[in-house]
Amino acid sequence: MATKILMPALSPTMEEGTLAKWLKKEGDAISAGDIIAEIETDKATMEFEAVDEGTLGKILVPEGTSGVKVNDPIAVLLEEGEDASAADEAEAPKTEAAPAPASAPAKAKAPEAEDMPKPDTSPDWPEGTKMKTQTVREALRDAMAEEMRRDESVFLMGEEVAEYQGAYKVSQGLLDEFGARRVIDTPITEHGFAGIGVGAAFGGLRPIVEFMTFNFAMQAIDQIINSAAKTLYMSGGQMGAPMVFRGPNGAAARVGAQHSQDYGAWYAHIPGLKVVQPYSAADAKGLLKSAIRDPNPVIFLENEILYGRSFEVPDLEDFTIPFGKAKIWREGADVTIVSWGIGMSHALEAAEKLAKEGIEAEVIDLRTLRPIDYDTVLASVMKTNRCVTVEEGFPVASFGNHLSAVIMERAFDYLDAPVINCTGKDVPMPYAANLEKLALVTSDEVVEAVKKVTYR
Amino acid sequence: MAVRKGSASGAKAGANVSAEELKKFYNDMLLIRRFEEKAGQLYGMGLIGGFCHLYIGQEAVVVGLEAAAKEGDKRVTSYRDHGHMLACGMDPKGVMAELTGREGGYSKGKGGSMHMFSKEKHFYGGHGIVGAQVPIGAGLAFSDKYKGNDNVTFAYFGDGAANQGQVAETYNMAQLWDLPVVFVIENNQYAMGTSVKRATKSPDFYERGIAYGIAGEEVDGMDVLAVKAAGEKAVAHCRAGKGPYILEIKTYRYRGHSMSDPAKYRTREEVQKIREERDAIEHVRQLLLTGKHATEDELKQIDKDIKAIVNESADFAKESPEPALEELWTDIYAETAPQNA
Ligand SMILES: Cc1ncc(C[n+]2csc(CCOP(=O)(O)OP(=O)(O)O)c2C)c(N)n1
Ligand SMILES: [Mg+2]
Secondary structure (H helix, E strand, O other), X not given: OOEEEEOOOOOOOOOEEEEEEEOOOOOOEEOOOOEEEEEEOXXXXXXXXXXXXXXXXXXXXXXXXXXXXXXXXXXXXXXXXXXXXXXXXXXXXXXXXXXXXXXXXXXXOOOOOOOOOOOOOOOOOOOOOOEEEEEHHHHHHHHHHHHHHHOOOEEEEEOOOOOOOOOOOOOOOHHHHHOOOOEEEOOOOHHHHHHHHHHHHHOOXXXXXXXXOHHHHHHHHHHHHHHHHOHHHHOOOOOOOOEEEXXXXXOOOOOOHHHOOOOHHXXXXXXXXXXXXXXXXXXXXXXXXXXXXXXXXEEEEEOHHHHOOEXXXXXXXXXXXXXXXXXXXXXXXXXXXXXXXXXXXXXXXXHHHHHHOOOOEEEEEOOEEEOOOHHHHHHHHXXXXXXXXXXXXXXXXXXXXXXXXXXXXXXXXXXXXXOEEXXXXXXXXXXXXXHHHHHOOOHHHHHHHHHHHOOO | OOEEOOXXXXXXXXXXXXXXXXXXXXXXXXXXXXXXXXXXXXXXXXXXXXXXXXXXXXXXXXXXXXXXXXXXXXXXXXXOOHHHHHHOOOOHHHHHHHHOOOOOOOOOOOOOOOOOOEOOOOEEEEEOOOOOHHHHHHHHHHHHHHHOOOOOEEEEEEXXXXXXXXXXXXXXXXXXXXXXXXXXXXXXXXXXXXXXXXXXXXXXXXXXXXXXXXXEEEEEOOOHHHHHHHHHHHHHHHHOOOOOEEEEEEOOOOOOOOOOOOOOOOOHHHHHHHHHHHOHHHHHHHHHHHOOOOOHHHXXXXXXXXXXXXHHHHHHHHHOOOOOHHHHHOOOOOOXXXXXX
């Protein structure tokens, strides 16, 4: 049967093209792979190969014609034994390119959040739990050790994690307890070992990949985002990367521009990642244990300055803190201060200062940036009618910007003042002591912002 | 460590290959070629969108290496992945339906030509970032070594990818940790429009492991028997716990880099010459006929059967519905631990 040769799509964006030249004429024999025409697309002139054999019965679109739509018939191909008359009889193009059968209709909308916020106010651990004092560093180490005891498939890899006991001594003692099979020193090759971690996760293990600091994770950003975060989706749910990327994040002290950046907002941007930025030792422990158990890739942003700080940690065999549940550190009726990670030290310090002036701030520690506990923030803002966010990162496209947008959308009528985002300054981190101090967000700036939104 | 130029004993291996095996090679390579031709047609009709990288010309690489693999072995590759999936036994219908972005595709239509996976067949994608699959392959090998089994991972990548930094990082760690991974460089001479010579002054990719102590070998990728023989050697090395192995397989892609390739970087004659003189499928066909392992009629029957399979996959790929709109919001986060291994 004679078939029509259709105008081909030759690039992802092509909708029509110019039939520049016929290289075969009517009556010519054609075999598969022969170039029969030259077609100009939006990108280039391309050769059009025949896919079937036969005889070119009739040319329907003469050369030089522009604006030929993809899938329009351009010629008729005759099979062995057919004559030209079959060309005229050839039906309209086989409607092979029929539209896809429609799928069940549904709205392509994100599952909508309830209108009124319903914060989860359950305690993180039972009342009366015995507490012990621990540094954030010790809490992180204990979390890893407990999870490695619990699950054989959990292992730690990174630069200086084993024999050196961790560049910041977070993995102290782990090599001794778990051996070199599970606590693995890597060469200085972030992109490579992040990718090996992703592959190991695909292969059924639970890697903890430590970056000496998150500044160096930029070398590995492709594996984190393109491979770890997106594979579950791209595979239609078949496989993903249950793993933790962890290490210190943000400014330390006097280490200059390349070693002082807060990546919270960067990772929070990515669907498929979970992002944790703890402040206290108890949160560091409970959240890291949750991160290791989570079936998704988790970015766990620690902070060098916080490593040595001590907090009360519940003295329990096993306790975890769920993601997406903020913690109210201080209740207050006049203003809501939202922060996370090291920003919490500025937020809490500011709240102290404000209290002395008779302003009662409610201080919320978000704890995780993905998922986000909107409900706790919104419920608080609806009570105080004012909000200030505090973070160390850069101001443009900051996480506070996102919170402001959500508050505006969902609590606009409750606001008595615009939300203010306190952030690091819009400059690379300077080295000089005085300039570095200026570049960082401070509790005084938070106090000032609160006074602005409370019109004091 | 041995580094050798030139093929493993392909011709000798050919001398005592069974008729059954030759026919299977012929069948499997032809399936890939016909499947890819059909994909090209569907692309021309607008049924397949975006990027679509065909494997035509390179069929002997995956078919030869799959013959050296056993159950449990893993594979991971780039966006030029259709052949790898068919060769490891994935269903042509599921692959074609992913190309058309339909519900019946391996990724429910959410991955596309470049991103397909199969837990069942231990196929770990389908990766669009040049070189990214190489450390992932080493990581899969890491997981098997960690668990203490003797599985091997095949990490496939191109001559262009071989110059990526993360490949060098991976060679170093794979050898350092004796990971059971075969690095398969499919040297088809071009990375899009850049010939090997224009990308490196060190074009012998099988030698790239020397600096790390990794054995490597150059293989004639148009000879499926040579590929299988080299694959068996590499796999034995890995299974014996001796660490990674590099196979640089010399092959050639007949079609454009992707569908929208104006092909100005090589002459039509160059392509034609290889098609006529070096074609891997024609090679096996001749072995079958001259060795009297098969008659013309038998081969015609194989052709016919394959055509039917490919047409069936195309019909399925057209009839399968587009994914339900709710699918937009699924598979972003796992609720429970994926059973990855
Ligand atoms: C990191 C990265 N850079 C660039 C590209 C665009 N790109 C896609 S394929 C390709 C050529 C790769 O050639 P090669 O590795 O030889 O594989 P082949 O396509 O020949 O199979 C390029 C540059 C990409 N996908 N990823
Ligand atoms: Mg190439």
